[in-house]
Amino acid sequence: MWASLPQSRGLHCSVRLLKKQQSRSAAEQRWLQRQRADPYVKASQQQSFRCRSAFKLLQVDDKFRLLQPGLSVLDCGAAPGAWSQVAVHRVNSAGTDPGLPRGTVIGIDLLNIPSLDGAHFLSNHDVTDPGTHAKLQELLPRGRAHVILSDMAPNASGFRDMDHERLISMCLSLIDLAEKVLQPRGSLLCKYWDGGLAHRLQERLSSLFGSVRTVKPDASRKDSAERYFLARMYREPEK
Structure with a gap:
């Protein structure tokens, strides 16, 4: 029983880390979508x-x-x-x-x-x-x-x-x-x-x-x- 605790704690940490990565990935995806749709981003690229x-x-x-x-x-x-x-x-x-x-x-x-x-x-x-x-x-x-x-x-x-x-x-x-x-x-x-x-x-x-x-x-x-x-x-x- 005691031997299983570190494994359980590691599992919880891994789940939290995965959720954090997923959340960050979702935020990054939203940012990329907004950049692609932004007319000023496109215009800045066109006009250097x-x-x-x-x-x-x-x-x-x-x-x-x-x-x-x-x-x-x-x-x-x-x-x-x-x-x-x-x-x-x-x-x-x-x-x-x-x-x-x-x-x-x-x-x-x-x-x-x-x-x-x-x-x-x-x-x-x-x-x-x-x-x-x-x-x-x-x-x-x-x-x-x-x-x-x-x-x-x-x-x-x-x-x-x-x-x-x-x-x-x-x-x-x-x-x-x-x-x-x-x-x-x-x-x-x-x-x-x-x-x-x-x-x-x-x-x-x-x-x-x-x-x-x-x-x-x-x-x-x-x-x-x-x-x-x-x-x-x-x-x-x-x-």
């Missing part, structure tokens, strides 16, 4: 964008015209580089159109970002690190950016409130960065997940920008809590 998120920025920019030839753009959480691809084209940082002013695009991420013509990437860099801020001031023309973009987000923990709080904290850190490198009258576009702390971020942005609005582009899935704050007309705080 690195991921579907490019269309979120394209739709925001088509409506609000943030990115103009000659502007300097800072792309935070840039990997794999889809937003930088859009920015490079819109600000002409690769010099594709010699008749237009040539802009600057700098991307930052903790992850590696594959190289892109027209963009300077700081891979394996923390956007909250003062050392990174100093490097950005060296790379940006006159040490300033016209636009700060952020599609960054923490790795999901599975706890919605915790993930929401972590992303709000990341967005608040962008305001510290803006105070160092953003041009007066510049713009900030940052992703957040809707929740109880969003008002704190909105209030902080409103204290520094003349206009703050919430946007949700069509390419952002309707069942997602994902939103963007678009803050414009930056006012430098009094010293």
Whole structure:
């Protein structure tokens, strides 16, 4: 009888492991089915964008015209580089159109970002690190950016409130960065997940920008809590 207990315990563990694998497999299958049916996934492949998120920025920019030839753009959480691809084209940082002013695009991420013509990437860099801020001031023309973009987000923990709080904290850190490198009258576009702390971020942005609005582009899935704050007309705080 006692000798059979380890075998029974092993059987239960094997059953739990099998159920977990089946559950994960089912979730993966749902994700694959959604990807296959997603028109933005297909369009990103056809237009050689690195991921579907490019269309979120394209739709925001088509409506609000943030990115103009000659502007300097800072792309935070840039990997794999889809937003930088859009920015490079819109600000002409690769010099594709010699008749237009040539802009600057700098991307930052903790992850590696594959190289892109027209963009300077700081891979394996923390956007909250003062050392990174100093490097950005060296790379940006006159040490300033016209636009700060952020599609960054923490790795999901599975706890919605915790993930929401972590992303709000990341967005608040962008305001510290803006105070160092953003041009007066510049713009900030940052992703957040809707929740109880969003008002704190909105209030902080409103204290520094003349206009703050919430946007949700069509390419952002309707069942997602994902939103963007678009803050414009930056006012430098009094010293």
